[in-house]
Amino acid sequence: MNARDITNMSQQAANGLPCRGKVLNLDNMNPNVRRVEYAVRGAIVQRALQIDKELKEGVKKPFTEVIKANIGDAHAMGQKPITFLRQVLALCAYPDLLDDNKFPDDSKQRARRILEACGGHSIGAYSSSQGIECIRQDVARYIEKRDDGISSDPDNIYLATGASDAIVTMLKLLVCGKGRDRTGVMISIPQYPLYSAALADLAAVQINYYLDEDKCWSLDIAELKRAVTAARQHCNPRVICIINPGNPTGQVQSRQCIEDVIRFAKEEHLFLMADEVYQDNVYAEGCKFHSFKRVLFEMGPEYSTTVEMASFHSTSKCYMGECGFRGGYMEVINMDPEVKAQLTKLVSVRLCPPVPGQALLDLVVNPPQPDEPSYDKFMKERTAVLAALAEKAGLTEQIFNTVPGITCNPVQGAMYTFPRITLPQKAIDKAKAEGQVPDMFYCMKLLEEEGICLVPGSGFGQREGTFHFRMTILPPTEKLKFVLQKISDFHIRFTQEFS
Amino acid sequence: MNARDITNMSQQAANGLPCRGKVLNLDNMNPNVRRVEYAVRGAIVQRALQIDKELKEGVKKPFTEVIKANIGDAHAMGQKPITFLRQVLALCAYPDLLDDNKFPDDSKQRARRILEACGGHSIGAYSSSQGIECIRQDVARYIEKRDDGISSDPDNIYLATGASDAIVTMLKLLVCGKGRDRTGVMISIPQYPLYSAALADLAAVQINYYLDEDKCWSLDIAELKRAVTAARQHCNPRVICIINPGNPTGQVQSRQCIEDVIRFAKEEHLFLMADEVYQDNVYAEGCKFHSFKRVLFEMGPEYSTTVEMASFHSTSKCYMGECGFRGGYMEVINMDPEVKAQLTKLVSVRLCPPVPGQALLDLVVNPPQPDEPSYDKFMKERTAVLAALAEKAGLTEQIFNTVPGITCNPVQGAMYTFPRITLPQKAIDKAKAEGQVPDMFYCMKLLEEEGICLVPGSGFGQREGTFHFRMTILPPTEKLKFVLQKISDFHIRFTQEFS
Numbered sequence: 001m002n003a004r005d006i007t008n009m010s011q012q013a014a015n016g017l018p019c020r021g022k023v024l025n026l027d028n029m030n031p032n033v034r035r036v037e038y039a040v041r042g043a044i045v046q047r048a049l050q051i052d053k054e055l056k057e058g059v060k061k062p063f064t065e066v067i068k069a070n071i072g073d074a075h076a077m078g079q080k081p082i083t084f085l086r087q088v089l090a091l092c093a094y095p096d097l098l099d100d101n102k103f104p105d106d107s108k109q110r111a112r113r114i115l116e117a118c119g120g121h122s123i124g125a126y127s128s129s130q131g132i133e134c135i136r137q138d139v140a141r142y143i144e145k146r147d148d149g150i151s152s153d154p155d156n157i158y159l160a161t162g163a164s165d166a167i168v169t170m171l172k173l174l175v176c177g178k179g180r181d182r183t184g185v186m187i188s189i190p191q192y193p194l195y196s197a198a199l200a201d202l203a204a205v206q207i208n209y210y211l212d213e214d215k216c217w218s219l220d221i222a223e224l225k226r227a228v229t230a231a232r233q234h235c236n237p238r239v240i241c242i243i244n245p246g247n248p249t250g251q252v253q254s255r256q257c258i259e260d261v262i263r264f265a266k267e268e269h270l271f272l273m274a275d276e277v278y279q280d281n282v283y284a285e286g287c288k289f290h291s292f293k294r295v296l297f298e299m300g301p302e303y304s305t306t307v308e309m310a311s312f313h314s315t316s317k318c319y320m321g322e323c324g325f326r327g328g329y330m331e332v333i334n335m336d337p338e339v340k341a342q343l344t345k346l347v348s349v350r351l352c353p354p355v356p357g358q359a360l361l362d363l364v365v366n367p368p369q370p371d372e373p374s375y376d377k378f379m380k381e382r383t384a385v386l387a388a389l390a391e392k393a394g395l396t397e398q399i400f401n402t403v404p405g406i407t408c409n410p411v412q413g414a415m416y417t418f419p420r421i422t423l424p425q426k427a428i429d430k431a432k433a434e435g436q437v438p439d440m441f442y443c444m445k446l447l448e449e450e451g452i453c454l455v456p457g458s459g460f461g462q463r464e465g466t467f468h469f470r471m472t473i474l475p476p477t478e479k480l481k482f483v484l485q486k487i488s489d490f491h492i493r494f495t496q497e498f499s
Numbered sequence: 500m501n502a503r504d505i506t507n508m509s510q511q512a513a514n515g516l517p518c519r520g521k522v523l524n525l526d527n528m529n530p531n532v533r534r535v536e537y538a539v540r541g542a543i544v545q546r547a548l549q550i551d552k553e554l555k556e557g558v559k560k561p562f563t564e565v566i567k568a569n570i571g572d573a574h575a576m577g578q579k580p581i582t583f584l585r586q587v588l589a590l591c592a593y594p595d596l597l598d599d600n601k602f603p604d605d606s607k608q609r610a611r612r613i614l615e616a617c618g619g620h621s622i623g624a625y626s627s628s629q630g631i632e633c634i635r636q637d638v639a640r641y642i643e644k645r646d647d648g649i650s651s652d653p654d655n656i657y658l659a660t661g662a663s664d665a666i667v668t669m670l671k672l673l674v675c676g677k678g679r680d681r682t683g684v685m686i687s688i689p690q691y692p693l694y695s696a697a698l699a700d701l702a703a704v705q706i707n708y709y710l711d712e713d714k715c716w717s718l719d720i721a722e723l724k725r726a727v728t729a730a731r732q733h734c735n736p737r738v739i740c741i742i743n744p745g746n747p748t749g750q751v752q753s754r755q756c757i758e759d760v761i762r763f764a765k766e767e768h769l770f771l772m773a774d775e776v777y778q779d780n781v782y783a784e785g786c787k788f789h790s791f792k793r794v795l796f797e798m799g800p801e802y803s804t805t806v807e808m809a810s811f812h813s814t815s816k817c818y819m820g821e822c823g824f825r826g827g828y829m830e831v832i833n834m835d836p837e838v839k840a841q842l843t844k845l846v847s848v849r850l851c852p853p854v855p856g857q858a859l860l861d862l863v864v865n866p867p868q869p870d871e872p873s874y875d876k877f878m879k880e881r882t883a884v885l886a887a888l889a890e891k892a893g894l895t896e897q898i899f900n901t902v903p904g905i906t907c908n909p910v911q912g913a914m915y916t917f918p919r920i921t922l923p924q925k926a927i928d929k930a931k932a933e934g935q936v937p938d939m940f941y942c943m944k945l946l947e948e949e950g951i952c953l954v955p956g957s958g959f960g961q962r963e964g965t966f967h968f969r970m971t972i973l974p975p976t977e978k979l980k981f982v983l984q985k986i987s988d989f990h991i992r993f994t995q996e997f998s
Contacts, residue, residue: 026837041847076618090593094585119575124821271522322623324854338525348540354853355823
């Protein structure tokens, strides 16, 4: 029995309760878990759900629904699933439909191929832990096509329960050491909080490098050098994580920048983790997605045979937005074969990624071809989603930048805007007095007054003294315009109230 | 740079390679991950997959297919999916089918209800991290019905990516402390190796308690006392895990035994984890599944208001065997509300369990009712699967017990047999000479000679000097008879060869 248990016991005894605390309480639970924070589903979302319930119970509010612009959840925002994907999934779930004339031949052919690769021809069987082999082959072919022929080995592909799962698994492999030898992981600020959460859980050292907001959130190698040099004083930096296109910041990295990062990783002997889940979400003119893998190989064997890397992709984003299926993969490059064996062993403990998500991934990497019956409809639906996103990306930047006190970088890619907001000193003081960080105070007030749920910038990290929020651009155009107007009005009102 | 890096560098320099080792290698990877073992998909399964490939490539073997009896994967063994479940899943995946006359009304009604609870009425949206609310309500009602009215709160239900996910999450919350204060977790020997793997990963202390093979793998409280008392010398025992019905051992615990375990957990101040994923898989006459929750509440408020517990269930076993969907849940009881908030936060980092798996779970806990059109077919299919399993359980015990040197307890429940095998000393010596544990040597030889893949008992733990294997009883009856005969013949041959 430790001191905490004794304290617990005395408290309970004083209350006249049986003389023993909980086996598991806040003081004796895993301290790493306590340190985990995940703002995208944090306090503000809890409050949004409460308000939803209050509205349903008839409580009167200045609005009739809560608009949840906190998360990149396309279908929840009204985006319709792509017909072809869902037809094949239905065929896989209930193969009796393979006799149905309503389904086009190519959807049936895809479903048959997936089912043949499943144990007992059922998506209800476990797959191999690394993922169904023919799907890994399709992923490798997709990568080869994307990268203009640079080869990809299906044995280097690991299917996963969404990209999040693969990212956490990769970080877990990389963390070791104690004290000053503890693994340090470089992450961008602002970052997607999966990274900080995973690092807290693994008790790894988070090394922040700051993106340059004034240069459209670009990544500066001098800043990487500063960060890694400072970190070497107190930990062992071994990993650099890059999100491209950026989340929450929406920038798309130039080819040159990617080359510089790869050179930096090699020089500093770092494992490179490239989060490329938004690779199809590029909107800005002049911007193009360059995969880290491709740039690595184009830099020649000095790099392509030495730099260790993992790249991550997902079925949750891009044009399909199928978040609920939890599909994704990673490709590992130059990984030590003994470590790969350990990775395979580690993922086998959880048996396999969800097979419907694997099937969905297969369709995403192996979509209808021009000579197939589903091609036209598929392309029409895909193009419409991406065109609407591009329009909304432009709209968002444009409207926010008309508001005094809001500055917004172009949304070059991904699904979010991360505008900077100027908050009056009085608001900052009021927030502090209420024990809140200022941008949380701002977002909570917006939620209560307008029913719009955003995530405060502090949940992603930001330079000291600056304030932001993350908003997804996913609502349908008319609703997005409405949301942008509401936020703009609120910002002006807020500024006046606290001036 | 540490000593390992320098060693690596010198090795590489000696080989004329660039003067730097891998960023990530076997020596500098996460040491906890290295310690993880998961026999169910271990070396023997790797070899089985190789043999599969060799057969496909035309290599001649004494058999034409590898029979994988290593894992409880019902569909892979030819079990057909339950029609009603798959109909509803197809409707959820492709809602255009809701207009199709081929589907019965109750399947459509279930699909509509699930879709209405999804963001944007799509299973492609993220759900809340704890799981879709109406599904958690259905789970709670299912538990109430199972436990004859003892109440269940949907807020205590957490849906998960299979039961494995929930078990690992719960263990993660419970692990803290260093050295002699490190959390100790009691697990049965033999155990399901998810537990030992998770404990290695979390660097928790594994406390073994042995099941009594001579008494049909029953659990003896004196043995629990022995184990916990010894463990208190070197760690802080905080958790006891029970698998009922047993995996790999197939026993079904008596009500009395469950009461004793609960009393023990209270006395020793342990958190109780009840792995009840085989709750519908009870075959032996006189045996009945008693849930820990129900027994806890029937023991009165002294227990029902104090003993902290989590119970786990899955869509992968029972009559449906839908492993690929990765559906499952846990119910937590008497958990500190502050810890519950931490649990909710922790699961939110992974966003949500796969929504198709959640939908499937909903159907399992809310199956067709007698007045609904799908009822008769559903019951016919369900009953047929369970009756076949009961027959195969009996058959397995009966055939194995005719073989000299194989002793097999009754398969009262679950999906496995864990017979004891007597190995000649010469075989044990030969195995040692080849650097293998004796039961792995035995199982590898069986695989090479007969194409049957089992898991050696050492992967689950067994008393020193005893040897076992785990085999699933899932193959179709005729194939199971064939497998049992092949193993019996092999055992006799093996015994002769090494006598």
